[in-house]
Amino acid sequence: MHVPRAPERLVYGAAREVEIHPDRDALVHAAAEHVVALARAAVAARGVFTIALAGGATPRPVYERLAQPSFVGRIDWSRARIFFGDERCVPPDHPESNYRMAREALLDRVPIPAANVHRIAGEDEPEHAARAYERTLRACFGDVEGPPARSFDLVLLGMGDDGHTASLFPGAPAMNEARRWVVPSEIARPHPMWRITLTPVVIDAAAAVTFLVDGASKAERLAHVLEGRDGAERLPAARIAPTHGALRWMIDAEAASQLRGRS
Numbered sequence: 001m002h003v004p005r006a007p008e009r010l011v012y013g014a015a016r017e018v019e020i021h022p023d024r025d026a027l028v029h030a031a032a033e034h035v036v037a038l039a040r041a042a043v044a045a046r047g048v049f050t051i052a053l054a055g056g057a058t059p060r061p062v063y064e065r066l067a068q069p070s071f072v073g074r075i076d077w078s079r080a081r082i083f084f085g086d087e088r089c090v091p092p093d094h095p096e097s098n099y100r101m102a103r104e105a106l107l108d109r110v111p112i113p114a115a116n117v118h119r120i121a122g123e124d125e126p127e128h129a130a131r132a133y134e135r136t137l138r139a140c141f142g143d144v145e146g147p148p149a150r151s152f153d154l155v156l157l158g159m160g161d162d163g164h165t166a167s168l169f170p171g172a173p174a175m176n177e178a179r180r181w182v183v184p185s186e187i188a189r190p191h192p193m194w195r196i197t198l199t200p201v202v203i204d205a206a207a208a209v210t211f212l213v214d215g216a217s218k219a220e221r222l223a224h225v226l227e228g229r230d231g232a233e234r235l236p237a238a239r240i241a242p243t244h245g246a247l248r249w250m251i252d253a254e255a256a257s258q259l260r261g262r263s
């Protein structure tokens with residue numbers, strides 16, 4: 001039986017709660033419990049749970065944990081609607097596809113109807129795919145000017161070593177977007193590629209936004225982001241600010257190792 005150790009908690013500013021877990025396994029377990037709790041609350045309150053999944057490596061073990069026998073029955077998957085925070089412009093079976101990662105780790109292993117999974121069409125022309133995905137979101141959250149009154153029940157996000165989140169990269173025009181909910185975004189590294197990303201317009205309207213960050217390679221950047229050091233204001237991960245929802249950072253001790261605010 002898994003016996004979780006209590007996380008260390010820090011609060012930065014009025015609204016940024018940070019949970020530091022002793023190791024990666026504790027972080028994975030706590031993140032899976034967090035998804036279950038929000039899913040159950042949303043289904044109880046409104047009959048549906050809407051989540052935008054993060055891509056990359058960090059969330060994969062969380063998705064795998066949610067698919068394990070001890071977790072899978074705790075979410076009514078028929079009431080879940082799965083969205084994506086970003087996608088690489090590749091076909092859905094490509095090794096770099098965020099959808100493929102989520103499908104292999106979670107979606108193929110839980111009883112979710114295919115119609116409840118809304119992937120970004122990474123194989124399509126980027127502008128076309130972004131506009132199509134925005135229509136999908138507007139059909140769910142309301143077709144309004146600017147931000148919706150409320151978007152997802154939960155947006156899961158990661159953070160890259162450079163401070164990017166979703167596919168919002170430092171200096172990208174998407175960070176200054178005031179109207180569009182989904183845009184194409186071109187990156188140069190590690191190799192030139194187009195991506196599709198949600199913008200802060202729709203992310204910040206979520207009821208909960210939770211970052212998952214682990215490992216020593218993220219420690220320096222994470223300290224910049226959370227403690228506002230060294231030009232943090234230009235880092236996309238530092239600029240996510242839910243207008244009415246809860247912002248939580250769930251991190252492991254290695255990622256937290258350069259935080260000065262630790263007790």
Ligand SMILES: O=C1O[C@H](COP(=O)(O)O)[C@@H](O)[C@H](O)[C@H]1O
Nearest residue numbers: 054055056057058158159160166
């Ligand atoms: O490229 C991406 O990177 C971030 C961070 O990924 P990680 O592998 O460092 O956890 C991720 O959140 C985003 O969805 C993904 O497309």
